[in-house]
Amino acid sequence: MAFELAPELQRDCIELATWPLCKVLLMNDCQYPWFILVPQVEGLREIIDLDAQQQLLFWQESKQLSELLMSVFEPDKLNVAALGNMVPQLHVHHIARYVNDAAWPKPVWGVNPAQPYTEAQLVELKKALAL
Template sequence: MAFELAPELQRDCIELAQWPLSTVLLMNDSQYPWFILVPKVDGAREIIDLNEQQQQQFWQESKQLSELLMAVFTPEKLNVAALGNMVPQLHIHHIARFTHDVAWPKPVWGLHPAIPYTDEQLIGLKKALAL
């Protein structure tokens, strides 16, 4: 069986890049710089479902994404989490948080309706990230 991105992630996100192990996604909510890293491993639900080499690669890619977000956005806090309560496919959220964002200090999930990115915002974001 070939890897397929979970339908919820396909619906809610914009694909930004393909890295060696993972797909880099942007949550289509312009209120937060919210990125999701999904390893392209069929059936992976937990980090322990990856073999040792894949686990190391996944952590390296998470570190790479985290460093990129810190450099580009300079957030007060970078939230990194693998929850999977709503989407069981293994994925890690990377959310740049600011004391002035609309959800601070609460979690971003479901607090406010999403505001999709405009084409101009996406162009600017992709250019800033150089992905």
Template sequence: MFELAKELKRDCIEIADWSLCKVLLMNDSQYPWFILVPKVEGARDIIDLTEQQQNQLQLESRQLQHLIREVFSPYKLNVAALGNVVEQLHIHHIARYQNDIAWPQPVWGAFPVKPYSNEQLLQLIEQFNLTE
């Protein structure tokens, strides 16, 4: 049975449940940072998904990227599946700006996390309107 990795549960807020993926928001208000997690038990790499699941992942990733562009108008959209720390397959979608605090370096561990306030979180979820 699929279960979200403990690190993702700890660091993220679940904001939507699409047909293949859970959509998470990294609880760091310094960057618009979303994560797609395919609800497939034991998946560590994209090739662990069936062809149909891989196609659905591409659709959902594209949908998320379009939403991020529409809402946040980033200079650059970083999309990556690393998995060196959290083995469970998850794909980061991060809106980057030339004036963000980590630019042009990667965001991972660059600065201490600044969690969203309840107000910021509600506003972001409303603005983002994450339905499938």
């Protein structure tokens, strides 16, 4: 079987980049700088399902994305989490949070309806990230 992105991620996200292991996605909700790493390996549900080399590469890519988000967005807190309760395909959220964001201090899920990015916002975001 070839790798396919879960339908929910296809529906809710914008693909920004393909790194050696992971796809880098942007959640289409401009209320939060919300990114998702998805290892391009078929059938993954948990990080422990990656082999040792893939785990190392995953953590390197997570670190790379985390450092990029800290540099570009300068958040008060960076939330990194792999939940998978609604989407079982392994995907890891990287969310830049601010004490004055729309959901603080709660998790971002379900607090407010998503507000999709405009084309202009996406252009600026991609430029800032240089992905």
